[in-house]
Amino acid sequence: MELIRGQHNLRPWHRGCVATIGNFDGVHLGHRVILDQLTRQMARLRLPRMVITFEPQPQEFFAGPTAPPARLMRLREKLLALDGLGIERVLCLKFDHQLAAMPASDFINELLVNRLGIRYLVVGDDFRFGHRRAGDFAMLVAAGQRHGFEVVDTHSYILDDQRVSSTRTREALAHGDLEAAARLLGRPYDMCGRVAHGDQIGRTIGFPTANIHLLRRVTPVYGVYAVVMSGAGLQPWPGVANVGRRPTVRGIRQQLEVHLLDFRGDLYGQQVKVDFMHYIRPEQRFESLMALQAQIQRDTHTARSYFSARGIVIPDTHHRPLLPEAF
Ligand SMILES: Cc1cc2nc3c(=O)[nH]c(=O)nc-3n(C[C@H](O)[C@H](O)[C@H](O)COP(=O)(O)O)c2cc1C
Numbered sequence: 001m002e003l004i005r006g007q008h009n010l011r012p013w014h015r016g017c018v019a020t021i022g023n024f025d026g027v028h029l030g031h032r033v034i035l036d037q038l039t040r041q042m043a044r045l046r047l048p049r050m051v052i053t054f055e056p057q058p059q060e061f062f063a064g065p066t067a068p069p070a071r072l073m074r075l076r077e078k079l080l081a082l083d084g085l086g087i088e089r090v091l092c093l094k095f096d097h098q099l100a101a102m103p104a105s106d107f108i109n110e111l112l113v114n115r116l117g118i119r120y121l122v123v124g125d126d127f128r129f130g131h132r133r134a135g136d137f138a139m140l141v142a143a144g145q146r147h148g149f150e151v152v153d154t155h156s157y158i159l160d161d162q163r164v165s166s167t168r169t170r171e172a173l174a175h176g177d178l179e180a181a182a183r184l185l186g187r188p189y190d191m192c193g194r195v196a197h198g199d200q201i202g203r204t205i206g207f208p209t210a211n212i213h214l215l216r217r218v219t220p221v222y223g224v225y226a227v228v229m230s231g232a233g234l235q236p237w238p239g240v241a242n243v244g245r246r247p248t249v250r251g252i253r254q255q256l257e258v259h260l261l262d263f264r265g266d267l268y269g270q271q272v273k274v275d276f277m278h279y280i281r282p283e284q285r286f287e288s289l290m291a292l293q294a295q296i297q298r299d300t301h302t303a304r305s306y307f308s309a310r311g312i313v314i315p316d317t318h319h320r321p322l323l324p325e326a327f
């Protein structure tokens, strides 16, 4: 997949594509239907698929730095998901004052027509763009008729009588209904990151945890969960995780901490993905490390019952095949 950061990085060979515009936060089943639509048009018109997205997301820009709304994915996670679906190109536009002030006609003529040479565009019929949100679906349809591209409305994807959306997914996660979120996403909710060094308190209470910095993001999950971690050259590995500020040890930053069940080994520096399977409890402040330790012990029991009821097996570190000494 090719990532094009900003309009100024578009080159003449990027002209000619079938495209969609949106936040794609979560890359949920509704998004997947849109992307499938692009795939069919790619085959018909023999043109690459282009996803046009914004960073920060417009709602984040308008909310300002003090009250950022929760988002499901960091840009990196979004790009990984789109790459996994085989999308050829992503144009990531920096959403700033300049873009917010761009007249709707420039957005169409400069970007969509001149720079991108769009031949097919799929967007929601409530999509608004350009200065004062003056651009709308009807304007795109009219431009399409003038310049010879097709504009199609995204049909709402319905599950359990309701539209699948990023907001609905965030709400399911906020209510601890990870199972509902997984149905909307078509996979468990996950977060990706690199395992960093922490305060090394975990090992002293018998629960070493792989620390993953969340890079200032407002997460839609908060508290203790049964998780499955993958990456680091391991088979998917069940564990328990805490997303929070760790009030017991006076943590400052919000962090994701994963304790893998029955695992021993070094994970520092590894890039990992953590699937959130089941909500266990909210984060709490404990009076002592001993009280925290006792609670984590109970959390691991809860997680073990969850995994065994679903036939998810915990691998055995001791039975992992070892490379011969000579290697
Ligand atoms: C399953 C689990 C639940 C946790 N719950 C809490 C909690 O409710 N409150 C808290 O302050 N710390 C909690 N922690 C502890 C911290 O997340 C962290 O593991 C601990 O402070 C050790 O940090 P370190 O890895 O930097 O040494 C929990 C950890 C795990 C693995």
Ligand SMILES: Nc1ncnc2c1ncn2[C@@H]1O[C@H](COP(=O)(O)OP(=O)(O)O)[C@@H](O)[C@H]1O
Pocket: 195, 196, 197, 198, 199, 200, 201, 202, 203, 204, 207, 208, 209, 210, 211, 258, 259, 260, 261, 262, 263, 264, 265, 266, 267, 268
């Ligand atoms: N079962 C386990 N789950 C998670 N990490 C483990 C486990 N066993 C060993 N580790 C290793 O120990 C580190 C965590 O130990 P910890 O004492 O919590 O130190 P830190 O505060 O640096 O995270 C992990 O980053 C990983 O490399």
